[in-house]
Amino acid sequence: MRTVCVGGGPAGLYYAILAKLRRESDDVLVVERNEPGVTFGWSVTFGEDFLDDLHRNDPVSARAIHEASLLWGDQVVLVGDARPVHLGGKYGYSIDRTRMLEVLARRAEQLGVELRFGAHAGSESDFDADLVLAADGVGSRLRARHAEHFGTTITPGRNRYVWLGTSRSFEAFTFAFERTEAGLVWFYAYPSSDEASTCIVECSPETWSGLGLDTMEPGAGVGMLEGLFARALDGHRLLEPAGGLGADPWLHFREIRNATWRRDNLVLVGDSAHTTHFGIGAGTVLAVQDSIALADAVYGAGLAAGLDTYDRVRRAELDPIQDMARRSMQFFETIDSRPVDDPVRFAYALLNRRGDQPAWQYRVHQATQIDGLRQVRRTITNARRTARAVKRSRNAPA
Secondary structure (H helix, E strand, C coil), X not given: CEEEEECCCHHHHHHHHHHHHHCCCCXXXXXXXXXXXXXXXXXXXXXXXXXXXXXXXXXXXXXXXXXXXXXECCEEEEECCCCXXXXXXXXXXXXXXXXXXXXXXXXHHHCCCEEEECCCCCCHHHXXXXXXXXXXXXXXXXXXHCHHHHCCEEEECCCEEEEEEECCCCCCEXXXXXXXXXXXXXXXXXXXXXXXXXXXXEECHHHHHHCCCCCCCHHHHHHHHHHHCHHHHCCCCEECCXXXXXXXXXXXXXXXXXXXXXXXXXXXXXXXXXXXXXXXXXXXXXXXXXXXXXXXXXXXXXXXXXXXXXXXXHHHXXXXXXXXXXXXXXXXXXXXXXXXXXXXXXXXXXXXXXXXXXXXXXXXXXXXXXXXXXXXXXXXXXXXXXXXXXXXXXXXXC
């Protein structure tokens, strides 16, 4: 079988790896419009379930990704100059996005995948392929060519955000909120490397324009934000993306949904099929899990039946996840109406923004603010993490 993955991001590369692992004789091509090493964003964050998925499917690339990742062992909420609030029991991993792509590209080449960088794909008919993956992201050209068939809906979020980095390497996943005369401004930050972190800044459109960010030169806007977040950044700088800010770096999140993910031998994966607000940090994880689900279906039931199964089952799995992500997005869109004078209670509302916390959890959250109890909880969490890693290494295929 000949497969063409249009898009050399995590979804396209990982499906190519899985295809060769499942049937070495298959002809697999990845077409990526950018040159090697060129990507959007700073780092990818993920949890234990994702590591389990990687180790079950390809222990070689799983170990490389795990070894290149950083552990953040806590979540912290900063509200102005108030004492930091801790969200106990929360930890995860992050990896520089460029590094992740390097690992996956190298593994794909080892398995015999053809990688074609700096190449543009016009339509699926350009390839003599049995299967074409539209893994070309939010602005997917392949999806756009057949938007009516896919039943594509694109719903913009209300807030404005800009994707930056910072020279501060945060040890915890950090939410930082600052009051201004125009309203709240906040960032999400998590480590990318030992020297830098991802730092996504967000605010309401009223705050954005009230601060003059709508008319300010982008570099000056970054300077303003650096001053606003001086406490949280602890003297460190905000960093522009590798490709620069561009003329209009402030974006609206776009929620993408599709009524079907399949058209004949063309199938959508990752952000071309669905998007989830960055507030839940799941985009790359879900994209790779799409590729796993697709490979399981196609190589388990055959091409035609497998594509039907993937379209029906995986799309149904994503609906509630997108609903949850929308609730998270709406929390941030209405944040200026929420009281922040009690940072502990505000942080709990942030924790429960998807509506998935049991009623008793608030008492645990209060206890987590006590240093000794927080250390006990951290010790328990570390023990569970270690046990899970041991179990994963035992269960992974050779």
